[in-house]
Amino acid sequence: MYRFSETGRCWRLVVIGGGSAAAVQVRQGDIPPQDTLVIADRLGTGMEFLGDSTLQSYADELRLSRYEETFQLGMTGRLRPSAAQFDAYVRESLLTSGATVKSARILEIEGETGKFLLHVLNGDGRISYERAEKVVLATGSNPRTPPPAWAEAGAVAHDVVHREHAVRRTDRWADRSVLVVGSGNSAMQVASLVAPDASEVVVLGNRYVGMFPIESADKYSWRAPSQLTCELVAKSALECGRPGWHTPCVRHLVYDRLDVRDGEVMWTYRAGDNENPLGSRSLSGRCRHARGRLINGGGSAWEESRRIEDTAVVWATGCEPVLPGGALVESLARNADGAILTDECGRTSVDGIHALGACAGQRAVNETVPALVRGRLPFPEFLSGRGLPVDTEVPA
Structure with missing residues (x-):
């Protein structure tokens, strides 16, 4: 049975999400805000x-x-805003955009281009429906949670550390070994956050990223405040264990294998994988905390372990997309990380459904571009074979 929307209106565009990607779409897209409905259970960013x-x-x-x-x-004279400032800016940008903003959660999308029906869960628990000609998914992402075995051992996602630190709760990591699993800025920031209270910190990454712009041209590599962790690693190698030295030991290692079992966290690493400014300072023999056991005769590979009862493990391996349920969204083409595949105009593998921002694998606001912008852009491979010529003009 066909369900009609509460208002009977069919919106030209419904944007799902209340963060920076949604604001970019509403403020920069070609569909007028007055023809746009924004639906989000929270206005603001995932940060x-x-x-x-x-x-x-x-x-x-x-x-x-x-x-x-x-x-x-509201940050005259400052180069970078705080997360709270940016959060407020995003909310204000959406509320003053001219679009209709609805506080609710999308349970499912069904239909086809020009005739989409959105199942809406309202704050009072009531389900209603909205119709749309086109839909933009701007639903963002959440910090990736630890795998089940690690969660059972007490590992937490990196946002938990930030939330607890904000209310001065440090008991999770105070006077304990802290293992931060991850290679990016999130891992490095957590390391510097817990270092003053921890007995030691080890960042375990599956690769070495490097500092922007000195070691890497990738602007999404480590940036301030990750530099503080780099400095702590360097100074740990010079000063760890000296009389009067009070800064905790912080190490960074590219690991070869990582496991939790029998009440212990274990990892292995090789010298060849750590020939970088941080890893070379963090190998066994460089500080009193590096208690590695040689696992080959050549002396180039080590294994270390910590008792899980004395250790806090923080999972900082990136984020995973947040998406509505239902068969239509499930059918969208994805990459290996679960992000929705799109072309340069935000078009997905389902006609009329677009995606942008973190749920589409875009890493920052300044690489997020609105969907449904007039232009001539090539269709990607997964959109071929639909009777649409290459370089089809995108209608607004």
Whole structure:
């Protein structure tokens, strides 16, 4: 049985999500805000757990509207805003955009292009329906949770550490060994956050990323405040164990194998994988905390372990997309990380469904571009064979 929307209106566009990607779509897309409905269970970014922490990006990289003459963050004279400032800016940008904003959660999308029906769970528990010609998924992502075996051993996602630190709860890591699993900025930031209270910190990454722009041209590599962790690693190698030295030991290792069993966390690492400015300082023999056991005759590979009861494990291996349920969304083509595959216009493998922002694998505001913008862009491979010529004009 066909379900009609509560208002009977069919919106030209429904944007699902209340973060920076949704704001970019509403403020920069070609469909007028007055023809757009935004549905989100929360207005603001997925970085709200960072609170007063300073973001990596400069203010001009975070602009949500191409028409803004000034960047309204209330941060005159500051290069970077805090997460809380940016969160407030995103909310205000959506609320003043002219779009209709609805506080609710999308359970499912069904239908086809021009005739989409959205199942909406309202705050009072009531289910209603909205119709849309086109849908943009701007649903963001959440910190990736530890695998079941690690969660059972007490590992937590990195946002938990930020939330607890914000309310001065340090008992999870105080006077304990802290293992931070991850290679990116999230892992490095957690390491510097817990270092003052921990007995030691070891960052275990599956690769060495490097500092931007000195070691890497990738602007998404380590940036301030990750540099603090790099400095702590370097100084640990020089000073760990000296009389009067009070800064905790912090190490960074590219691991070969990582496991938890029998009440212990174990990892192996090789010298050849750690020939970098941080790993070379963190190998066994460089500080009193590096208690590696040689596991080959050549002396180039080690194994270390910590008792799980004396150790806090933080999972900082990136994020995973947040998406509505239902067969239509499940059918969207994805990459290996679960992000939705799109072309340069945000088009997915389902006609009329677009995606942008973190749920589509875009790593920052300044690489998020609105969908449904007039232009001539090639269709990707997964959209071929639909009777649409290559370089089809995208209608607004």
